[in-house]
Amino acid sequence: MRRNAVAVVGAAETTELGVIPNMSQIQLHADAALNAIADAGLKLSDIDGFATAVETPQQVAHYLGITPTWVDGTSVGGCSFMLHVRHAAAAIEAGLCKTVLITHAESGKSMIGKLPRSTPPDSLNGQFEAPFGVYGPPSMFPIPVLRFMKTHGITHEQLAMVAVVQREWAAKNPRATMKDPITVADVLNSRMIAYPFRLLQCCLVTDGGGALILTSADRAKDFPKKPVYILGTGESVETPMVSQMKTFDSSRAFKVAGPLAFKEAGITHKDVDHLMIYDAFAHLPLYGLGDLGFMPYEETGKFIADGNTRPGGKLPLNTNGGGLSYMHSGMYGMYALQESVRQMRGIAPAQVKDAKISVCHGVGGMFAASGTIIFTNEK
């Protein structure tokens, strides 16, 4: 894909985030979409491309009153929206549509109008994982952690520091769900969820949504907000069964998506001013730093524990507070994208001064899928 050929010209989250008991999931989609449309200064009738995940595109498009010429229903978990951005950029470049709307919403806490997740007993997950007591992401996502720690020499205290540092960022974000400072001791004394992870190392469960609007860079200058260009993109999938990852020492999907995006962007790690790594659980930033090639895995825990990713550090990471402290509706990728766009627009509550390049890396399922988008505000 050509660098900077497509730009984000509209971006917004739902009006409220957190607990939204007065709105169903599909209305959360609409609330985010209408906010993004207003942000871009458009009308719904201007949208000719549409993408969403979990809900089918036809459900949400019809609810919004859109009849698009390009549709993407890629649904690979929380990073689906990174893949939508990549696919939308390609579609716009190919002339399949001009103005794409991507929506995410989830009534993750209030569970209004949300389809229950189920694992059929004759699926591979149903036969070879469910019978052994996996029950929701907290029982599955951390399964690789102990092996990762042993191989790379990562400590429990370093994994606790991930949550501590992200709470420092969250304290600067008025919309963050959890803002009170925490210590390593607070994390290691919080209630056990799935050893080795405790409550403060697991993501929040909240309601919310977000939407993005993309168009060609040529048209982007005519929009009211500062365009944020798509500099590089990558995607991959590995396995829906966490037990069947090729290794627990790294994520194969991360190792494909991340480097693809860097190569396409034509940048090195030194060029990165701002970084988002989807943190459903505290180990994900460590995998991300290693798999995306920022440093050897052995250094990832120390890098975070030493304060390099905290406010004022040399690599600001998860500056909204992340899934651990900002919000996590179940599919957090959209919120990571929103924070990257805010940083590139220069309007983030915890703004990284003079940031020009933002890397936004997402995970889907339990290391099942991955998507990476690199943004820039310079063309």
Next chain:
Amino acid sequence: MAEPARAKPKPTPETQHFWDGTQAGELRLQRCDACANVYFPPRPFCPSCASRKVSVFKASGKGKLYSYVINHRPAAPGFTPPYAIAVVELDEGPRMMSNIIDCPQTPEALELDMKLEVAFEKLDDKITLPLFRPAKG
């Protein structure tokens, strides 16, 4: 009211041999006749070279503890927390999820790379699960 039972697998045509095996007290894997790759979960072709010429064989049932969590909450139906959800690396190469029995469900007792051997737990007349226990000797 009956206690909620643990999730029970339902075999498909491609996996029936595995579940027939556990019922017969055997852990059955597949090996590619073309490239000798041993793989899991079951499928009638080799995920390494795509050959359809594959054979089922009885595995040793021996392996080691690759990684695990000790789940506290929420607990799956049929399980009493805390319980370990483990990934076992079989001596033949593939890994599979299982539970560790005859062993305290604690970080101290569950040492990574400890040797394990298969044990079979009958759920009903059709399904027997492969579980693992610390290897003797």
